[in-house]
Amino acid sequence: MGEKLTSFFEQYLQKESLFREKSVLLSAYTPDIIPHRDSEIEKVASILAPALKLEKPSNLFIYGTTGTGKTVVTNYVTSKMAEITQKSNNNLKIYTINCKLKKVADTEYRLMADVARTVFNEQIPETGLSTNEVYKIFVKALDREKVLLVMVLDEIDSLVEKIGDEILYNLTRLNSELKKSQLSIIGISNKLDFTDHMDARVKSSLCEEEIQFFKYNAVQILDILKERAGIAFKEGKVTEGVLEKCAAYAATHGDARRAIDLLRVSAEISERKNENVISIESLDEADEKLDTDKYFDAVKNMNKQNMTVLFSLFELCSKNDEKPILSGNAYDSYKLLCLNLKNRVQTQRWFSDVLGELEMQGILxxxxxxxxxxxxxxxLGLGIPPSTAPKIERLLREGLGL
Ligand SMILES: Nc1ncnc2c1ncn2[C@@H]1O[C@H](COP(=O)(O)OP(=O)(O)O)[C@@H](O)[C@H]1O
Ligand SMILES: [Mg+2]
Incomplete structure (x- = not known):
């Protein structure tokens, strides 16, 4: 095996790569050119501009489905502002956090401690203080001299899911406690209905201004892809029509992230197959692989109860062929499966909630x-593409011991 492996690696090293600069297709990359978002960039910039004069901008709520450029546009604008501030050395501070991050945005304590540490170099222990005490340290540091703090809470929906919306209430009220400084909040959400369930007071303070980012169409995604592909790949490595088809696939979700991932995975598949260009066939395989990965992850992380619901839907679907499933029949099928599995049957209300969760994940x-x-x-209808469904069904059987 040792020799075989050595020669495998040697051959691998000799192969010419399709990539010139693969990193531009990874999520950490920030592009210099952001096509089709001029008006969004202008809107965000004009709302935030007063901060440069240390005047408080309105709080801003940005929302839109994933991959519509919310994060990239916000980072672009705030980093330009930070550049300008550095030159004039004024007291504008910008704090950005992705609230999905574990360990930082898991509790109000941790998040406020992180702001105080990163923006004001305050020493705050991991535990041991009360949340109130952390706020006091934060407020004192913020009000030491006149400062304008812009807090960007990206994926804010995940924060509120984890710790409730009280923190937003607390943050938006802080300005009345501050004597010299002020604080503005930018919340960014992938969920369109995020503010629907929110406390009315919190909602009205967070959403002083709102910007919706709409899904990209295929032509717009193609422009974004052309920019990236030009840097990412060596000359002539992308077969005619690949970018167009890639854009068309991703346009069903309006999602630029999906398009870029698709292109990267296509190239990886082509490389593995020893092709010297990215082929349309690899693109099709990549599309399937991304779907499989997405649904696989969702189902693997599902609890047994939800798996039972999903599997009962699979069973109904296979009996029902193309016809839609009625929710009443779905509940009956679930009850039957519970009997087979000797599980306790949950209420119809609970069942309905699980259907809601599955819908949010795009599974239904x-x-x-x-x-x-x-x-x-x-x-009801399953959202899992037919090519992926058998694999997911197998995973469910394993998970449920069937
Ligand atoms: N208009 C655009 N131009 C260039 N790249 C873009 C554009 N919109 C999105 N992207 C890229 O697509 C991916 C997803 O964008 P992102 O801003 O993270 O979306 P969101 O935050 O809305 O989910 C990122 O890699 C980003 O760089
Ligand atoms: Mg984002």
Missing amino acids: HTKIVSHGRYGRTRH
Whole structure:
């Protein structure tokens, strides 16, 4: 094996790579050129501009589905502002956090401690103080001299899911305690209905200004891809039509991230197959692989209860062929499966909540159909593509011991 492995690596090293600069296709890369977002950039910039004069900008809520450029646009604008501030050396501070990050944005304590540490170099122990005490240290540091702090809370929905919206209430009220300094908040969410369930007072203070980012169409995604591909790959390594098809695939979600991932994975597959260009076939494989990975992860991290619900839907679907599933039938199928598995049957209300969760993950589509005075029914359909479904079904069987 040792010799074989050595020669495998030697051959690998001799192979010419398709990539010139692979890192531009990874998520950490920030592009210099951001096509099709001029008006969003202008809006964010004009809302935040007062901060340069240490006047408080309105709080801003940015929302839109994933991969619509919210993070990249916000970072672009705030980093330009930071550049300008550095030259004039004024007291504008910008703090950015992705609230999905574990260990930092898991509790109000940790988040406030992180702001105080990164922005003001305060020493705050990991534990031991009360949240109130951490706030006191933060407020004291912020008000030491006149400062304008912009706090960017990216993926703010994940923060509120973890710790509730009280923190936003507390943050937006801080300005009334401050004597010299002021604080503005930018919240960014991938969930369109994020503010629907929010306390009305919190909502109105966070959403003083709102900007929605809309899904990209295929033409826009193609422009974004062309920019990236030009840097990422060596000349002539992308087969005619690959970028177009890649854009078309990703346009169903309007998602630039998906497009870029798709291109990178296509190239990796082509390299593994020893092709000297990125082929359309590799692109098709990549599309399937990304779907499989996405649903695989979701299902692997699912609890047994939810797995049971999903599997009962799979069973109904296979009996039902193309027809939509009625939610009443789905619950019956779930009850039957519980009997087989000797599980306790949960209530219809609980079942309905799980369907909601599955829909959020894109695993399920639901549609309310009205029958006039005969009431309404909910139609369900699986969102998992047919090419991936058998693999997911196998995973569910394993998970449930069937
Ligand atoms: N208009 C654009 N121009 C260039 N790259 C873009 C553009 N919009 C999005 N991207 C890229 O697509 C990916 C997803 O964008 P991101 O800003 O993270 O989306 P969101 O925060 O809305 O989920 C990132 O790699 C980003 O660099
Ligand atoms: Mg983002």
